[in-house]
Amino acid sequence: MDIRVQDRDGLKIAELVGDIDGKTASGVLDALAPIVSTGKGMIVDMSGVGYMSSAGLRMLLTLYRQAAASKSLLVLVGLSEEIKETMDTTGFLTHFILAGDIQTGMQAIKNEGRRDGTD
Amino acid sequence: MERIDIYPTHEYCGYKLRPGRPYPFGATIVPGGINFSVFSRSANYCVLALYTKGEREPLVEIPFRGMFSKAGSGEPVWGEFRIGNVYTMTVFDLDYENIEYGYRFDGPDGHARRGESGFNRFDPSVVLLDPYAKAIGGRDVWGKEPDWSEPFQHRGRVVYDDFDWEGDRPLEVPLEDLVIYEAHVRSFTRDASSGVRYPGTFAGIREKIPYLKSLGINCIELMPIFEFDEFENSRKDPNSDLWLKLNYWGYSTVGFFAPKAGFAASGRAGDGTMVADELKTLVKELHKNGIEVMLDVVFNHTAEGNENGPLISFRGIDNVTYYILTAEGYYYNFSGTGNTLNCNNPIVRDMVLDSLRYWASEYHIDGFRFDLAAILGRDQWGAPLANPPLLETLAYDPILGKCKLIAEAWDAGGLYQVGSFPAYGRWAEWNGKFRDGIRRFLKGEPGLLGDVAQRLQGSPDLYRGRGPTASINFITAHDGFTLMDQVSYNEKHNWDNLEDNNDGGNDNHSWNCGWEGPSDDYWINALRFQQIKNAATLMLISQGVPMILMGDELGRTQRGNNNTYGHDNELNWQDWTLVEKNAHLLRFFQHMIAFRHAHPMLRNRSHLTNTDYKGTGYADITWHGTRAWQADWSGNVVAFLLSGKHAKGGTVDDDFIYVGINMHWDALPFELPGLPAELQWRIFANTSMTSPEDIWEPGSEPVLQDQHGFTAAGRSIFVLVGK
Numbered sequence: 075m076d077i078r079v080q081d082r083d084g085l086k087i088a089e090l091v092g093d094i095d096g097k098t099a100s101g102v103l104d105a106l107a108p109i110v111s112t113g114k115g116m117i118v119d120m121s122g123v124g125y126m127s128s129a130g131l132r133m134l135l136t137l138y139r140q141a142a143a144s145k146s147l148l149v150l151v152g153l154s155e156e157i158k159e160t161m162d163t164t165g166f167l168t169h170f171i172l173a174g175d176i177q178t179g180m181q182a183i184k185n186e187g188r189r190d191g192t193d
Numbered sequence: 194m195e196r197i198d199i200y201p202t203h204e205y206c207g208y209k210l211r212p213g214r215p216y217p218f219g220a221t222i223v224p225g226g227i228n229f230s231v232f233s234r235s236a237n238y239c240v241l242a243l244y245t246k247g248e249r250e251p252l253v254e255i256p257f258r259g260m261f262s263k264a265g266s267g268e269p270v271w272g273e274f275r276i277g278n279v280y281t282m283t284v285f286d287l288d289y290e291n292i293e294y295g296y297r298f299d300g301p302d303g304h305a306r307r308g309e310s311g312f313n314r315f316d317p318s319v320v321l322l323d324p325y326a327k328a329i330g331g332r333d334v335w336g337k338e339p340d341w342s343e344p345f346q347h348r349g350r351v352v353y354d355d356f357d358w359e360g361d362r363p364l365e366v367p368l369e370d371l372v373i374y375e376a377h378v379r380s381f382t383r384d385a386s387s388g389v390r391y392p393g394t395f396a397g398i399r400e401k402i403p404y405l406k407s408l409g410i411n412c413i414e415l416m417p418i419f420e421f422d423e424f425e426n427s428r429k430d431p432n433s434d435l436w437l438k439l440n441y442w443g444y445s446t447v448g449f450f451a452p453k454a455g456f457a458a459s460g461r462a463g464d465g466t467m468v469a470d471e472l473k474t475l476v477k478e479l480h481k482n483g484i485e486v487m488l489d490v491v492f493n494h495t496a497e498g499n500e501n502g503p504l505i506s507f508r509g510i511d512n513v514t515y516y517i518l519t520a521e522g523y524y525y526n527f528s529g530t531g532n533t534l535n536c537n538n539p540i541v542r543d544m545v546l547d548s549l550r551y552w553a554s555e556y557h558i559d560g561f562r563f564d565l566a567a568i569l570g571r572d573q574w575g576a577p578l579a580n581p582p583l584l585e586t587l588a589y590d591p592i593l594g595k596c597k598l599i600a601e602a603w604d605a606g607g608l609y610q611v612g613s614f615p616a617y618g619r620w621a622e623w624n625g626k627f628r629d630g631i632r633r634f635l636k637g638e639p640g641l642l643g644d645v646a647q648r649l650q651g652s653p654d655l656y657r658g659r660g661p662t663a664s665i666n667f668i669t670a671h672d673g674f675t676l677m678d679q680v681s682y683n684e685k686h687n688w689d690n691l692e693d694n695n696d697g698g699n700d701n702h703s704w705n706c707g708w709e710g711p712s713d714d715y716w717i718n719a720l721r722f723q724q725i726k727n728a729a730t731l732m733l734i735s736q737g738v739p740m741i742l743m744g745d746e747l748g749r750t751q752r753g754n755n756n757t758y759g760h761d762n763e764l765n766w767q768d769w770t771l772v773e774k775n776a777h778l779l780r781f782f783q784h785m786i787a788f789r790h791a792h793p794m795l796r797n798r799s800h801l802t803n804t805d806y807k808g809t810g811y812a813d814i815t816w817h818g819t820r821a822w823q824a825d826w827s828g829n830v831v832a833f834l835l836s837g838k839h840a841k842g843g844t845v846d847d848d849f850i851y852v853g854i855n856m857h858w859d860a861l862p863f864e865l866p867g868l869p870a871e872l873q874w875r876i877f878a879n880t881s882m883t884s885p886e887d888i889w890e891p892g893s894e895p896v897l898q899d900q901h902g903f904t905a906a907g908r909s910i911f912v913l914v915g916k
Binding site: 097132163166 | 390
């Protein structure tokens, strides 16, 4: 599992490459949890994730909750059709904002922020 | 503070272990590892086989007794991981998502082989499924033919049992307020006409919640969803790759704790937790929409069949505990399917209880319908018990304390307990007498009015002291004709079942309205729809708990097949084009269900008394004929008046409701009973009329022109409200 994080316009962009499963999920959480609520929001780029197990779904939900607790936003971009379906059928999809790519993801966070009057 | 017992004490082939905890049975995630626990009284040797998911050969096989290494020092040490008759160990550092597991058992006194009778069927060459497996692999994608050369077919998996329930809990809708909808998970949305994204799955049902809501039902009863093998007794067309027959309905359990993976859209990922998540998400969403979830559970037998059946789990672990056997070691067959689960053995009783508790607490299931439940009241030798411990245990169980318990109160061994099922103040019954009596009455058979009057009142003749909620009122269910076929066929047409039309019941009490099968005749079709509306009306205005068979509200046909258990095709699949084609019928059901919800007088918890205990001038129910206040019990024409002042035992005010039932072939004038001066009769339904004048939206019923009389067409029912 490869995790790269960068800052762009006050947002964290986390790029994940590899499978997220019982072996790797806790590592991803350890890397992202401390920073998920430090800025206005985080974009998790999952275009490099081929498979996500139920442990991965739980990791994302935990991350989402931590972001939500500090009114930060979490946007997922680049989900494969298969992962999107898995998240849909298992009920996890409803928690997340999805975007096709990082640019639209950043825009989504800005739009949400404006709606909340925090931007 | 960290526990002091989460460190290994032993090692075996590089795997770290320690003595396990016997309870709970099954494979449980514990700090640092997985705790395995399995019971066998008859065995004397047990091995845990661990696999990487989908692999043919095990990763390791760890005996529960033998030489191990001491953790840390590596010194050889004898170990035995067993407490009483329970083999249990904790194995550390396992990737719980990625393993599958099973057990090998051996024991003394005989190893009866396939085809032989015998008491013990130990075969240590076979890896067996854990009876408590919470997820089962091997049939992950529905209908995908398994690799038959694979020796371990049904593979235990470990489930991470957390879930974000968002505060959900079982709805606890009072039983008398339920309108049950019996559906098969795959049949409901498998057909392309369903238009759902995930056809034939739990997720597919979730997509159809708006439909269920618009219909107005508040409980969906799912036909079996415990893991089963759709390929059990399957038959393939020798000339093509098509399956002529599958174990489609699934009344044959492989594991009592695992949801059917092939019913989950997420099943293909091979991740038991995802399957659980998908089903839990469905339950949560149904609850959000006010719909309870009931499971049809099959505890009377298992998928292992008789002595010729496969060695999957129970029989290889402890045959004499799990099954009722003859003195010669053959399987008793009270279920009609090969074997009979030994439900009143204390071990099996606990397993059934553990299973139900698990579904109630872990999946928030609201109730259970027990297939061939009379078997649950048989003793270990098959004789019916006066006070069956299992039924009593379930009735008094604290965790199941608010669950609905419904018995199919008969079995295939001739025990018929409708009206006499041991109830302990809890159990309701599928009322087979409602089904049969109302079917015959609808055909126009005379001389049934005494019986029909009982059925309309929640069968006080059967359930005095238990109340109308003991009676699940149904006219059709998965066994037998659909309602459309009930009015389209005199005889069953089961040739597609490949049993020479010998399977399925012959006591259908059906009438084809003048032509066997589909017809172009306007009058025949009009009469059929009228008869369906008559049936729906009788069911939904009766005291007790109505149950609608999936698709009856749309006029679904099985082309005269009354036993479609093996068909993965249009014979079972709901045809959603009927929503448009038979919109008038759906509308009729919607309004009739809404009417039931609107009128507490139809949903009493106690039986009506036929007396005026409130001193209103009207008894709670009064009987009439074509002359008001004069019922003629000899024919097939009757009417009744419900006094709204007596709703819910006189505690709630409702309207007056009058139901005129003319099952005579010709039109008859009904004289209407008078109402209190300030009230007027309004017409709610008249099954002889064409839509939209067959039924009105509850609350918008128009006032009757003639307040004193009403002419009912032949074979029709009219419903009036006085307000």
